[in-house]
Amino acid sequence: MDAPQRRRFAGWALFALAVVLFLLSLPLVIGGGYLLYLGGSPYFLLAGIAILFSAVLICRDSPWGVWLYVATVAVTFAWSLWEIAGKGWMPIWQVDLMARVGVLLALMIMALLLLPAMYRRLGRYPPASIRYLGVIVLAGFAAALGLLLLGTHTQTSGTTADVTNTSPTDTPDSTDWVAYGGTNSAQRFSPAAQITPANASQLEKAWEFNTGDEPHSDATPYAFQNTPLKVNGSIYVCTQSNQIFALDPSTGEQQWHFDPQVEREALEHVFSAACRSLAYYEASEEIDQCAHRILMGTMDGRLMALDAEEGTPCNDFGEQGTVDLYEHMDPQAPGYLSNTSGPTVVNDVVVVGHQVTDNQRRDGPSGAVRAYDAVTGERRWTWDSVWTTPDQQPDEGEVYPRGTPNVWSAISADEDLGLVYLPTGNSTNDQFGGDRQPAEDEFTSTLVAVDAQTGEVEWKFTTVIHDLWDYDLGAQPALIDYPTSDDARQAVVQATKYGQVFVFDRATGEPLSPVEERPVPQGTIEGDWTSEVQHFSPGMPSFGSLPGQPVEHLTGAHTWGATPVDHLYCRIQYQRMRYEGMFTPPTLDGGGMLQFPGILGGINWGSASFDDGRNLMIVNNNRMPSRVVLYPRDEADEMENIAPIGDQDASYIDQQAQPMRGAPVAAERGAWLSPIDMPCTAPPWGFISATDLNSGEIVWSRPLGTSVDQGPFGIPSRLKMTVGAPTSGGPVATRGGMTFIGATMDDYLRGFDSANGRMVWEQRLPAGGQATPMTYMHEGRQYVVIAAGGSFQAQTTLGDSVVAYALPE
Template sequence: MADPETTRNPLARGWLFLLGAVIVLAGLFFLGGGAYLAWLGGSLYFVIAGIVLVLSGLLIARGRGTGAALFGLAFLGTCLWAYGEVGLHFWPLVSRLFAMAVGGVVVALSVPLLTRGKGARALGWLSAAVLAVGVAATAVSAFSPKGVIAATETPPPVVPAEKTAAPADWSAWGANVAGTRFAALDDITPANVNQLKVAWTAHTGELPKSTGAGAEDQNTPLQIGDSLYVCTAYGTVISYDIDTGAEKWRYVSGGTVPSWQRCRSVAYYDAAKGMRVTPLAEGADATVSPHRIFVPTVDARLIGLDADTGKPLANFGTDGIVDLKVGMGEVKPGYYQQTSTPLVAANLVIVGGRVADNNETGEPPGVVRAYDVITGDLVWAWDPGNPEVTREPLSPEGYTRGTPNVWSAMSYDAKLGLVYLPTGNATPDFWAGERTPEDDKWSSSIVAVNVSTGRPVWHFQTVHHDLWDFDVPAQPVLYDIPNGDGTTTPALAQVLKSGMIFLLNRETGEPIAKVEDRPVPQGHVAGERYSPTQPFSVGMPMIGNQTLTEKDMWGATPFDQLLCRIAFKGMRHEGVFTPPGMDRALQFPGSLGGMNWGSVSIDPTTSYMFVNDMRLGLANYMIPRADVKGGSGIEMGVVPQLGTPFGAMRERFLSQLGIPCQEPPFGTLSAIDLKTKKLVWQVPVGTVQDTGPLGIKMGLPIPIGMPTLGPTLATQSGLVFIAGTQDFYLRAYDSRTGQEVWKARLPVGSQGGPMTYRSPKTGKQYIVVTAGGARQSPERGDYVIAYALP
């Protein structure tokens, strides 16, 4: 029989040489990277696989059938290694096996060119067929959700919330001042939600220009009567008719700053419903403009508008404006601004403020101030740096500079007379050697203050001496948990960037769910101090904050997985409280979370709380002052931290393809039963349809679970809505099971909070969401979209 190597035609020889060369290059990549990984103490698999692949490729290039056999051996060995590392978990196996299986199909199909033996050829065809079926089945299976934690118990009996003939307006950012983001409406149900259609679309006329640190539409509209109120990232307020989307009025605030333009919502005051907790100033007329809208601006103004006309309130502040820079000392452009909604509590409108992170020490004060809703007069101030301050600053330089601030939304319990403040930490984030005892006392805490005086009643700290930018990022949500005996416990639920959830008694600040102070790793940066322990909320589920290992590394291919393994083994990672150091350290979750400003929603008919998260790591290290070159406190890269001995480097923990280095999901939606404190269900949220490797859209609705940024909405009918994903969809889930029951394609992505109302004119229930663009997408829009049943 003739030697196939001598009788093979030039095209076949060329193909085998090309195939062999590709396998050799893959093997050399494995061998070189694997050797470095092994030197770092990582897995030996890539070295071994690399050697076998190089030999396989050389033999195939020379037309030897043993090359195909070696490739098969490498594939079988990879299967055993993959199973040993991750078992039968889908996405980890895809990362390890899919590319090798595709290569196996090609090699198996080439076997007839390598040998004339009938048995070998048959084995080649059979292997190709089996592998091709496996590849196809994997590709098809990728379009169904993986890693789902299904509800295993029968949902609790529904106890309907109280409803009246006229359902409550959506009168605050979180639906109400408790922040539950719940509506006692049941026209739209899991059974008919798939009939939802666009009822009307409006345009704000202002496109937010950013993919991160600039302008972002993160708005939740308010609905009062027959009016919908929307604010844009640039501080323009627009009133729309709730049934048609027709514009009623528009107010342009005209505020500009270099970065971080947002308006998450306006606030509303109704004089007919508002009780007073402080006396009205002599001569003030509360009957003027009894319906009031308050808009915060990025250039630190609080503007009062007549809700019916959009005109500035003549009797509020100066021509409707309170200058929030008064008493703040020097405020550089972009260093102090309003991004979250003000809180209207009784007759007060209360504001904190975002302070620029990581630029320098001594940045503007983190003071929280309450103004009279009628006059705009300052009623009280809480200065975290000086307990003697009760209203105006006691120093000509203003309130205490560089103190912990309240940049997120606040909550209010009228019965207890308490306002709940979620605090950040004193800037900068990653160096705290300069912080004062007062800074350490109040940072990263929930602080309950008396609504009439602003004096602290209790506070609970979620992170001691915070070195991770683990601000309390979300509105504290207030809910009365049924005890089963007719009584309830006044609870406060707080989600955190760390992936933890604290459940406290909102009257006392004492934990309802168990909290343990546990020892944590200690750092070694000269001049820094470290808390020996940190509070862990062990009595509540923790979401996406596991301590990572090399086996958790992932990639779209084994090549970027190898690079992620190398990056991981080249860093120090000791769990969620890995302290920053001079060496490269991995913080997981990173400073985005975990959970962020979107907060949660609660369905009181089941006591289920719905939590959406993102799972993005942060690689960081400290830079000696003399070596800091440039940098800013915006987004990633070098941050200067002027006034301290160190700058800092911050980088997202991503592969070379721009994909998170740890295995999916990268974002989920979870339901937690607040009565049992147990996780009920969890599902991945979001697909790679509008994103992908290197930022290239994949166009495939593969539900891998992507980072989420934005709020949810719960309704009495058993639905949870969310739009804050990286793909362009508004989705609805069955709140009892976690099953996705509907989704609608949006023209661009959204970070907005879905909200709902029933029209007092037509009786029709609407779901409304704004769509200005997903955070990581360059596609922007100015949409306000309302959905309704036909």
């Protein structure tokens, strides 16, 4: 290329740079001015003006344009560090900084590389001082970013603490996984000890099974969230459409398959098409058939019993192996009432709750929990917040009270005490409670201990009073021996979406860890009310945001974006939303309400794992705010796809907003995201932590998950940076000292040393691991198994795999 050509190329390159800077400056000037008007930071307006002047000067071949832009980037760098320091140098703060300056820095490098060409176009040779200054600036920024990347690496290794790693000396009698949480105690702990932190790096795939279960249409929100059971010589897997497979524990080969032929419409009307667990029952007395049974609740309202050895219906259970869960319920539409978490069997009784798709109508199906004889399927009792006669049922043609709090999560049980523990949700409209009956409020977001034989309430504790935030109890209650100053007490531990962990005496409900009432923000929409106080558990760590710390009060500095423009968008939204800290009530103001912790939690259905040998509670939690916007009824009725399920053919995921029919408002809600589908708050967005139950202190905590499978507009970044991803699913701990977890929005299963949080193994999965893994011993070999089929709601890779890992034979 000769000199004239080089000059022409340089001219076009400088013009292109000026155009890019000009286009970048416009939203910063306009949006920055609006942000300043709303009372936000002046940075964006000032930066936009400086970049605009830089663009004009560069277009006129003035080197001062480049240096003005370099100064703007330097100020941005300093301003970013100042804001990051102001919110406490959170884990992986370097990712926050890189996002704030990355785009500007890339353009600055381009400008400095073109600077000599600019001087040549002016017929001048750049002074030596200018050349050296450009090199110094580039080298300085490169060194700073190098140090930051090094810091990111060391930060993500996690915080360690000295916890005794007890070496197993006994051989467990059984390591079968016979219930969703391992046993009805739901500790998610296995006595298997073959795999340890010392040898876990050798884990390899032992077998993989593909179910072949795929969504019928784009309107079917599949989520393979199953935790398989392992009983005697079989693994039992339940798929998204309630198909059951029995597999060989050593090879994964199919032993039998049962397809209940769930209605297609039912799968399209649910929040997520999922079958988290099955239940296993072994008859306590000799019976004619099906002495060993697999029980399943389906998406279309059936409770089914199958022979565990053959996979055929148990004809003595209900009608030809099926009990109708729609009886006296009036489901109003296929799938509106469904069972996703599976039944629980205790002392010859099958207890089953159900999911009711959120925020559709006030007169939705009842939240009634029912118990049936495990052999005959005969109804034993019904518990409901309003239905006060558990041993009776409505007359022919009548239904249980409509719209009452349901139990959609997994139920735990103490066979010796004869109690089942019900974690309740909300009445059918989450964000409006002005029409709730006192009995509904009494049992909303409440842990309820019920007699397994009669359904009578023994004790209860309401976590969130008059819940307007959908902080229903998603985590399964866990039954553990809780250390106290006197002795270990039989306890039930209830984790919550708003990050509090409560501990009660199993038999009496007496708090074993302090419970406080604290004042919260007031004022909600006309016709509703808010409680002046809410319950907190200061004796246990909070998992509402950064583990072990009080929930952050978000400020404009917490906002974030992958580019300056979407960062500014999030900053404007923050200024427009109502936000007064935790428990800010919903509002009709146009900007909506910022909810933190978000609707996802905190701690959700993944629950906690308890290492009884080390007295550790291991839990993953989310740090993702939600945005909730309410629409007046008359405005909502004009919106598209706003009719509740049962009044239209569109699926739940098609609704522009959730109709909340019967309330004066409709609700649009979800994670607080920018226009490019990235979170509006800086990472980390998810953690895994271990708490010493003796002291109540966190002994280690680390961000969990990387950015490799996520990015702007849902396009995978392929950058494997630890950012702490939102999680869906939970951990399992073992006596061998390992904790295994999938759950993140990248497609990995990971293994951690339970004592110090050091990651010792990870394996790429064929699809998203939005399920809780399990582990078992079989013929002298320990296996770790996870359902890897992804989740529509989590936007992870969909698939149909069940994968087992083990040490080499």
